[in-house]
Amino acid sequence: MSNFNLYYQADIAAIFYEKQALKGIGLTAETMAADLLLVTGKKPKIITDLENESGGQVIIAATLGHSQLIDTLAEKGFIQLDEIAGKRECFLMKVVENPFATLPHLKQALLIIGSDKRGTIYGMFRLSELCGVSPLIFWGDAVPEKKAEIIIKLAEPFISREPSVKYRGFFINDEWPAFGKWCGRHYGDVNEKAYRMVFELVLRLYGNYLWPAMWNSSFWEDGPGIGNARLADEYGVIIGTSHHEPLCRAGVEWQQQYHQYGESNTWSFITNRDAITAFWKDGILRSKDFENIVTIGMRGENDSFLMGAEATLKDNIEILKKALTTQNQLLKEHVNKDLKEIPRMFAIYKEVEDYYFGTEDCEGLHTCRELEDVILLLGDDNFGNLRAVPDPLARPRAGGYGIYYHFDYHGGPYSYEWLNATNLAKTWEQMTMAYEYGIRDMWIVNVGDIKGKEYPLSFFMALAYDYEKWGIDNLNSAAEYTTAWIDKQFSDALPVAHKNMIHELLFSYTKWSAVRIPESLNPDVYKNNFHEIESTYQEVCLINHKLEYLRAALSKSFLSAYESIIYFPAAAFFNTMLINLTAGMNHLHAKRGVLAANGFAVQLQELISRDKQYITAFDQFLDGKWEHMMDSAHMGFKNWDDYDWTYPDIRTVSPIPHPKIVVSFRGNDAYNLGHHWQEPPRVTNAEMTHPGVNAIILDIDSRGDVDYAFKISCDKEWLSFSPAYGSTQLNKAPRTTVHAICDRTLLSGSETAFVQIDFRFVNGDQKQAFLNVSAGNDDFSGFSGAYLESQDYISIPAAGYAAKTDISESGFRAVPHLGRTGAAIKSFPVTKNWLNEEMSPFVRYDFIIKKSREYEITFYFSPRNPLIKDGKINCRFRFNEAQPQLLNTIPDNFYAGHSDPEWSLGVTNNIRKVTVASAFKEGLNQLYFYAADPNIILESIVIAPKEKPVPVTHLAPPDSYRIT
């Protein structure tokens, strides 16, 4: 262990690089100096000449093969270069005392030696991090803690890891109106000033790859000129293009430039081949001196099909082959005769998947020689679910595999661009699966406007960089990473209690935004049944309270990061939930015609105002630093267009001039208007048959403006009401809320109380309402771990199994936070398919049925896709002593894309429900759930009588009572 006095007794080390150092080193030195200034208040000198330096400490940054100094130091035995030589993107960090005899004033040098350009830069940014600078210093507004001294302690030499995934980066996409307008506001255009901030982010996150913005920009023309590309290359950021932009050409360039190549603007390799070839040639000539990964292949313009609908599969494959041959030929001719030396990527996206695999009658591109050394880029389904993985039994491809993942998407069934809607546990689960199946050459993620996606992006990059740490062996990776990430943004000076609160806020925000993205929220999503709206509303309010608490509690230095990456997005997001939940209640009560609707109307108006206030406040935050970054549509953003972007309408009720009460149990859609000419269906409540529920709420509402007195009577001693009588002032309080409380000591077994409410209206009318309230106190001791039927359903969380049986340490594991609202179970190892095994691991669920009858059992699965084309996802289960059944959870003709309504439903609601039927006997019953296909993820099981389906909810109904 050695110490380097980077900042000590008011002296700060200088930063040195040799004059012949790669240009990116100098750029990074500037950035690092600015970082250190923020931490220390002193800006380190940047020097390229050690001779004339008078300071005692120096940071030396150098790159193998680009430095004489390194060789000198190695010769002297200060460093062992073979520890990094030949490795990708590694760096060595070591403190050397008195490195140069000729420079006696130089007491210490901190060497940062990269195996290559990015290795050195990673080392330099790592040093910034060690000084307390977050990678999100710019994008997350993480203000570093001011320090009086910085002593770097190294167990030396420190050798960095070789990154787990070869190409790691992100895609700025769907960048209008937010990122685009933001660049315009601050930089005048999407140009090199803007990209400098992007490149730094790539590198600080130990990434190396970027797909630049392309909706309305050409990366190679807007720097201005070639500026963006040159700067990227200097920084060591490898530039790629999206799946439909071949040969380093931006999508928009063809229509802007086609006249240089011919008269036709047709993007057809059949009718306009020469022009397009020339256009491509100019693309690679323009970029060939920079580090690129060349996208090859061809699609239609603007993400569309290549050929018309009348073209056959063979036509498409043939034309694509011709394009590939031409592209490879151009690259050989103008870049490198050895194509292997040119990193190339071919994306399997949408219809290209069909061309790649072909059919029995028509050979696909997978045998095409042109693709041999090319990275095959697979895609998720735009919603973070893998669509295909390499067959683990197939021989490895020379080119390897990549994955194009989404934290942002513009398209159907919903666009999600506004904020962060990514559940980290899901990203962990799907991306570790990708890695395990051998997708290790390229990870690229669509991050929309970048801003708002800092958190999942950081995780994605960390997972790609250090899979050993965050990968498959760490089931709790998402939570642990979040702790580490918060530590990076807020430093040790923030109390742990506050950090824990931030952790909770972040998890809660991304839990709810992933359950249902704000763009897809509407007043009908969450339901009144089982108090779903109410309990969701209460949870959000509690979180909101904490959000505001921290905002008030945090000191100024923490506040900027807090507001930038936690407060504004979370508060604005939760407000969209409150708007829609309140609108749900408003519309529900308006439909009932009760005056209580009007209270919700007032709340709703206030919440809608707040939505605009959040956006305005964020625009003004840090003197407009992020103005426009929240400009995207954030409600009703279906498909490509935000045509449904409106606020929910606000509904008010006018009282009728008549005495009319409406009686209902809170959290239940049933209501009645009292005995009238005929007795209406009696409103019943069985919530207290759940042994954990001892109180319920009865709402007495009014449609009319006639005040009344009421008196509640009941035939059972165990049930009491508070208040049991009273009278109204409807113009002040249109709703009377009555608590009904069960004294279980007076209850024997299951009983139903008959409740009568007598109303006397001030106009002399009288009315009665009749209700039933059931409660249960049955003894189920001896069934520990079993779930109890109540209110005609049983809801079991997947992690609530009574027993679990592994086979050789393989089997189900509960992954925290993987489900919509909690843990989900998945079988490990993830590459193991148990479908054809005689024995397989399983979990067992126990549940108590109250009445022997036919039941329907609904499995709630995470909405994953089959891992092979036209594949299935099978699970296996059995009830009690019955034979195990195989259950395919994927509908016939399923397609993981917008054209499939089942898929659309799955990604909209983040759940896929599959229902089976069985008769159950009264008392204990058991469900055995076996491992089968590897990507089954079970979240919940809901059991209900066939003749009495569970009232509709968005989430699964609340967990049933579990016997202890």
Next chain:
Amino acid sequence: MSNFNLYYQADIAAIFYEKQALKGIGLTAETMAADLLLVTGKKPKIITDLENESGGQVIIAATLGHSQLIDTLAEKGFIQLDEIAGKRECFLMKVVENPFATLPHLKQALLIIGSDKRGTIYGMFRLSELCGVSPLIFWGDAVPEKKAEIIIKLAEPFISREPSVKYRGFFINDEWPAFGKWCGRHYGDVNEKAYRMVFELVLRLYGNYLWPAMWNSSFWEDGPGIGNARLADEYGVIIGTSHHEPLCRAGVEWQQQYHQYGESNTWSFITNRDAITAFWKDGILRSKDFENIVTIGMRGENDSFLMGAEATLKDNIEILKKALTTQNQLLKEHVNKDLKEIPRMFAIYKEVEDYYFGTEDCEGLHTCRELEDVILLLGDDNFGNLRAVPDPLARPRAGGYGIYYHFDYHGGPYSYEWLNATNLAKTWEQMTMAYEYGIRDMWIVNVGDIKGKEYPLSFFMALAYDYEKWGIDNLNSAAEYTTAWIDKQFSDALPVAHKNMIHELLFSYTKWSAVRIPESLNPDVYKNNFHEIESTYQEVCLINHKLEYLRAALSKSFLSAYESIIYFPAAAFFNTMLINLTAGMNHLHAKRGVLAANGFAVQLQELISRDKQYITAFDQFLDGKWEHMMDSAHMGFKNWDDYDWTYPDIRTVSPIPHPKIVVSFRGNDAYNLGHHWQEPPRVTNAEMTHPGVNAIILDIDSRGDVDYAFKISCDKEWLSFSPAYGSTQLNKAPRTTVHAICDRTLLSGSETAFVQIDFRFVNGDQKQAFLNVSAGNDDFSGFSGAYLESQDYISIPAAGYAAKTDISESGFRAVPHLGRTGAAIKSFPVTKNWLNEEMSPFVRYDFIIKKSREYEITFYFSPRNPLIKDGKINCRFRFNEAQPQLLNTIPDNFYAGHSDPEWSLGVTNNIRKVTVASAFKEGLNQLYFYAADPNIILESIVIAPKEKPVPVTHLAPPDSYRIT
């Protein structure tokens, strides 16, 4: 012609009746005196002794067989009694000069001599009428014109007609809360004070029969005591009971009194026969001295089934036979040995119809001897449509037939109790049919609370009394009667222009309330398509304007009747239409998310307040005379209960913080938000392909709060816009309305203009919207009388035939006002069935098709029922040269009751649509519509391409252009 100086030179004639006169004559004399006081300001003396009378004029009221005086006068040759002797309910009126030599001061006597008790009373009330007193002096608040003298002119002797229908009356029903509370407020109970006003109404309308209120009353117990029944008898009002109250017992009595007859309260003739028999016996003992029509038969309590669902048809028939035998036996024993002398009624209602007709295997009650001389009471379907008529070919029944009709109903699919929802032309059409088919012994109509139903009740009674005048031979009876009725209420002093306006108001009110009763209105009834909401709204506003105009213009003496029978019900009703039409627009625009919704919200709130104001004002009208009479639920009154009685909710829209316009054509559901990422479906308008339409309206709305400037351009000279450009102040005027005007002189044939609107928002954003506008100027001269396809449809009103062919003066006639919005056609004579005739009368419709293709043709029929059990209603038609087709317009298994959804739909919307298909050639096509079954009533024909159905409307789409 002779004159009687009833009121001359300040002297008013006395009213004389003999001491031995029937008591009702004395009661009526009091009423008549009060009537004359109102007219003259002087109250006539009522005398029973001519000797001591000093006046020169006397009105003498007497009844054949109850008067010595008559005999004396007849002997003297003053009168010929054989002109009325033996007739039912006739009176003779004659002026006699110096009738008694012994009483020289007596210059003139006006003799009113009845053939029976009611005859005399009718004559007395006729005299009141001749003096200008309306039959609705109390119920319609018709203040008679003050007169300085009254000289009765008679072409003597005047002999009144014998009434057309034997028993004519009404049923006070569904009388809570309105009639019941009203009686309580004014009379303390539903007692003889209240009934005196009812009996007078019966008699003033020349009725003789009444079913008293029975929801919560016993007519025989609440007088107090027997008072009601005694008073009825004195007045000569025959009392009956409803179809489920046998033997002069009110429905509520059994549960109140069963303990006098036994221990069981079971209303079962199987288990509790003796008690029920004793109960019935007491009923007839109680009433036997009064004039009654005894209801026989038996149903369950409260209008329910007699036996449980498990009982067979035979079981039910057997038990009913036993009950009938017992009932007749009781009547024979206690009332009259000759049953023929006891007027009895047996109602065929709901399931009793099945018992009456039986099946092939089970003989029904129609052969039962117990029913031989009993009036068989048939029912309508509760909504004014006949359900069965006697077979004209069957031999006449000894007992004859009656009909139970409805102007008020409590039940499904909607209750209608609040106001008047009867289209008089429909009543005329159905009741003349009843009469023509031989239903002439009893007409009874359910009038709910009486108040509000004065107008149709008057007509119903007039039709029953004087069928020759108002019946089948007078196609325009409804309108002519209305003129006469208005004359009665308002006297000659009211200018004809005002009377015509009242006529229009009354027709408009009952037209719209019959199209859709207020209880069934909701914001979704009328549609935006084809401007339906808008044009309906405008029509209602115009009517409202006239309503208010007259209220301001009328002098005080006319105002009370005007407000009572026209203004309040019409204004309150039209306000419910405005509420729902405005709510329709409010909800439509809220759904579009445009700020224009908020203007409708403000209007809606105002209209809802007005609803309450109308009711309050009516309650206060004439110092509370009618308080409670408007208490009934008047919205959402489905089925038995008014659970859906709420006002429409009021929806407001909050602008989104984003530039977003919404472009639409007025009266069309399509809209778009301008070109965005993708071009949305282009909004198109083809209204101006109708040669009568030269201007359309384009609405530019906003969802956002960002102001904008717009500019409209167009590629066609014939289309201009006003304004063609402009800019907004959204917070002041959220909607920009643009008129697009077609200059037909610049149009050649059919053309489509391409319209572009450019928007520049104040935040710098820009957007475009693209629209198509088509107009047509084609020459169709030479096709006079044909309707022209435009906007892909042809709508032909039934009376718009191009030609009509009768057979021997039989054939179709257009009955004014019979359809929902105009005339409808029906074939006459109404008892003639053409189904099996070789030739039948027909009408021919001509129409011009623009494009040869498959069409669907929808016939809009009045929703009548088959006239025989399980029958059909067939029509016959042909297109062009095709063979005639028979079309049954009645769905299979149709049942004219609430259990049938088709029937329910029919009576809710007052229309039955039947669709057929045909290909049409371009140019002229013809539809021949033939007479077949007699109760086909055709209102409209709508033709539209199969692949492009007409946008949904409540009424038929607007009439197409008819070529002249």
